[in-house]
Amino acid sequence: MNKEILPSGQSISIAVLFIIGSSLFMGVTGRSGNSAWISLLIAMSLSVPLMFVYARLHVLFPGKNLFDMLIAMFGGIAGRIISCTYIWYALHLGALVLRNFGEFSETVALTETPMIAPMLCIGLLCVWTVYSGIEVLGRSAKFLLLFTIMILFLLQILAIPKFEYHHLKPVLDSGWGPILADAMGLFTFPFGEIVIFLGVLRALPGKGSAKKVFFSGLLMGGGVIMVVIFRNLLILGPDILSSLYFPAYVAVSRINVGDFLTRIEGSSAILFVTALYIKVSLCLYVASIGVAKVFKLKSYRSVVLQLGLLMVYLADFIYQDIMQMQNFAYHTYKIYALPFQVFFPLLLWIVAEIVASKGKQKESAP
Amino acid sequence: MIRLGRVLFILLSLLPLLSLFGCWNYKEVDDMSIVAGVALDKDEKSGKLLLTVEMVDTKGGLQQTQAGFKILTLAGDTMFDIVRNMISMTGKKLFWSHAKVIILSEEIAREGMVKVIDWYSRDTGTRSDVYIFVSKEKTAREILMMNSTSESIMSFELAQMMLDERNSSTAPVVEIWDFIDKLESSGKSAMAPLIYVHRADGRGNERVSGTAVFSKDKMVGMLSGTESKYMLFAQDKVKGGVLPVDAGDGHPVYSLEIQSSRTKVRPSWIHDKLQIQVDMETQMNLDEVMTSNGFTHFDAKKAIEERAEEILQENITNLIHKVQKEYHADVFGFGEKIHENMPSTWKKINKDWSNEFSKLAVVVRSQVTINSSAKTTRSIKIGD
Incomplete structure (x- = not known):
């Protein structure tokens, strides 16, 4: 099996786009109102220790990915069972993100087109990318990240005349309760989701590089989300913000430069698609790698198409409607995702540290 | 075998055509x-x-x-x-x-x-x-x-x-x-x-x-339209328009064109009573003088400015009182300002805001600056 290598610039791009993926258009829960940015800061600082654990795993298991680690630490059977849950998580997450996109297109753009059509288009594109390998994903991410940041920057500038800074006051209007709840939500979606990235660790070069990838992903992704939160809040205000499914889209639709540059929200939707494409591709890649590892396949490529189609189909029937999606994404998900994002990695880390220190003792003893 | 493969290839390449019909709901x-x-x-x-x-x-x-x-x-x-x-x-x-x-x-x-x-x-x-x-x-x-x-x-x-x-x-x-x-x-x-x-x-x-x-x-x-203008003043939404000013006797003789206006609304506690201060700074142009002896020398400008300030203060105060007494509807957004600047006070009074609003004390201060008098330097002088 030829080893694929991701230069750190490309893997950082993947991580950043992965983190901002669906938050770009789903926005953030509305309960903390105009203090959402505080929740974001809390969520980012909560993620820091988690990133240390993830990066440490890369140091402890050089050249291995999540599934190798699980099987090495917990043995063939238990390791494979936990691996299966991670395959499910990757597949499910990819489906959720696809579904977000599907709902988005059905709600605001292509109202009469069945949701499966745009989802299938993106899904097949992701299958193609993943089939071509992680390097293709890395290169496209690097290009798309530049593109995304440029457009975001442009939108931000165009939106400045519509900003109403008084929406920021008073700080902590609704108290700490909703802020902490939202911080928890933000911690699991999107920051904790970077756990998926553990599946491609073996493609990273060198020892310390994982730390760099995780932290630049956290900082840049968090920065972008912060900018988007502020833009939505300053344009729309906390009251309207909480009533919308896709606040970013509506906020951008308010942009009006001299009655000439208007209705640009359609073009800004491109951003959502690019970030989402990276996120879904990475999920699909990790799920395929996992299946290949658990079932001892020669190459993950033989299952990419099947898993991709399954993911699209799963996305199609996973929710009944957009209200259910909203409810799951903002309320259920933060509990559902905890085992995958926190408990299993922590367990893995503790076991690995014990094994490593024992190994060292053995080495130094004789 | 090769021919079969080629036929299959052609058939397969025709397949994408199905997706190229274009718009789903073409109109x-x-x-x-x-x-x-x-x-x-x-x-x-x-x-x-x-x-x-x-x-x-x-x-x-x-x-x-x-x-x-x-x-x-x-x-x-x-x-x-x-x-x-x-x-x-x-x-x-x-x-x-x-x-x-x-x-x-x-x-x-x-x-x-x-x-x-x-x-x-x-x-x-x-x-x-x-x-x-x-x-x-x-x-x-x-x-x-x-x-x-x-x-x-x-x-x-x-x-x-x-x-x-x-x-x-x-x-x-x-x-x-x-x-x-x-x-x-x-x-x-x-x-x-x-x-x-x-x-x-x-x-x-x-x-x-x-x-x-x-x-x-x-x-x-x-x-009314005139009242709306004063309302826009209080809301900091005035971008232009004309303010007729009299010389103190009720007959408007000057037209001031509004260049820009900035209004700041500040809630404060004065003698244990919630008070709203409305401070306005308005830049105007003198664009019409309907008398031959109104605007003859430099000091006249000062007088017109003062008169304009009085008119604005009086009318805006009257308008706010009218809205408070008759409609109990806070179109000026005073409540929002209190919410932003005094969150704890707001928690106490927001339940009954329309009632509180109608009792609110409001002080209006206006400052008018006349920047220019358009093309002519003084009022038309009537020769003998």
């Missing part, structure tokens, strides 16, 4: 009825909603320089019900994203706005940047019907009028998202411009002047 412009504006009334007999739609007539052809229009009226139970039933009259689906105005009859506005604007802000076919008006006439649709005299599309004319409104400042410019924003936030009451038919010499012309004041989502009163 040509002449398959749609483009809506320019809507008027909403209450049907007198049945009490149902009555929707009148002004549409751009796409059948005009190349010869006509101006697009035609078509007006349809239909009654029904809900907005969306009527909108879809209109297909039975037009034969085409209505296309909403170019609609510019919504005119509501006073009756509808007084009964409550939520039931008529929710569809508009929820549906994906509509855009939330349409202008909203309240008709002072008996019905809203007679405004749209006016275009039989003006030969152009009334809705687009009104939209143009709203763009130029900043030069007169006699009515607020309200888009529907702005209206909903004010409905949703506490400590701020919604408002909408008034529209009516101005009749002179047997001819009618549409006119936008004055403000409809809302409390919650129900209209509670009206302000």
Whole structure:
């Protein structure tokens, strides 16, 4: 099996786009109102220790990915069972993100087109990318990240005349309760989701590089989300913000430069698609790698198409409607995702540290 | 074998053609009825909603320089019900994203706005940047019907009028998202411009002047065009317009053109009482002197400035008192300012805000600066 290598610039791009993926258009829960940015800061600082654990795993298991680690630490059977849950998580997450996109297109753009059509288009594109390998994903991410940041920057500038800074006051209007709840939500979606990235660790070069990838992903992704939160809040205000499914889209639709540059929200939707494409591709890649590892396949490529189609189909029937999606994404998900994002990695880390220190003792003893 | 493979290859490459049919729901412009504006009334007999739609007539052809229009009226139970039933009259689906105005009859506005604007802000076919008006006439649709005299599309004319409104400042410019924003936030009451038919010499012309004041989502009163100007001053929304100033005897002799105005609203505790301070800084140009002995030397400028300050302070204070006493609706957004600057106080009083608002003490301070006197240096001197 030829080893694929991701230069750190490309893997950082993947991580950043992965983190901002669906938050770009789903926005953030509305309960903390105009203090959402505080929740974001809390969520980012909560993620820091988690990133240390993830990066440490890369140091402890050089050249291995999540599934190798699980099987090495917990043995063939238990390791494979936990691996299966991670395959499910990757597949499910990819489906959720696809579904977000599907709902988005059905709600605001292509109202009469069945949701499966745009989802299938993106899904097949992701299958193609993943089939071509992680390097293709890395290169496209690097290009798309530049593109995304440029457009975001442009939108931000165009939106400045519509900003109403008084929406920021008073700080902590609704108290700490909703802020902490939202911080928890933000911690699991999107920051904790970077756990998926553990599946491609073996493609990273060198020892310390994982730390760099995780932290630049956290900082840049968090920065972008912060900018988007502020833009939505300053344009729309906390009251309207909480009533919308896709606040970013509506906020951008308010942009009006001299009655000439208007209705640009359609073009800004491109951003959502690019970030989402990276996120879904990475999920699909990790799920395929996992299946290949658990079932001892020669190459993950033989299952990419099947898993991709399954993911699209799963996305199609996973929710009944957009209200259910909203409810799951903002309320259920933060509990559902905890085992995958926190408990299993922590367990893995503790076991690995014990094994490593024992190994060292053995080495130094004789 | 090779031939079979080639046939298969050709067949497979034809397969993508299926996806290249293009648009899923392909529609040509002449398959749609483009809506320019809507008027909403209450049907007198049945009490149902009555929707009148002004549409751009796409059948005009190349010869006509101006697009035609078509007006349809239909009654029904809900907005969306009527909108879809209109297909039975037009034969085409209505296309909403170019609609510019919504005119509501006073009756509808007084009964409550939520039931008529929710569809508009929820549906994906509509855009939330349409202008909203309240008709002072008996019905809203007679405004749209006016275009039989003006030969152009009334809705687009009104939209143009709203763009130029900043030069007169006699009515607020309200888009529907702005209206909903004010409905949703506490400590701020919604408002909408008034529209009516101005009749002179047997001819009618549409006119936008004055403000409809809302409390919650129900209209509670009206302000005249002049009062609206002072209201806009207090809201920091004045961008232009003219302020007539008298020389102290009640007869206006000077016209001051408003260049820019900044208003700051500050809540504070004074003697254990909540007080709102409204501070204005206005830059003006002297653009008209209707007397030969009013503006003769440099010191006269100072006097005019002071007089303008007095007028602004007096009128704005009177207007605020009027809104407090008669309508109990905080169109000035004082509540929001208290919320932002004194969150703990706001928690105590926001339950009963309309009542608290009507008791609020308000102090208005104005500072006027005259920057120029246009082309001439003094008033016209009458020679002997």
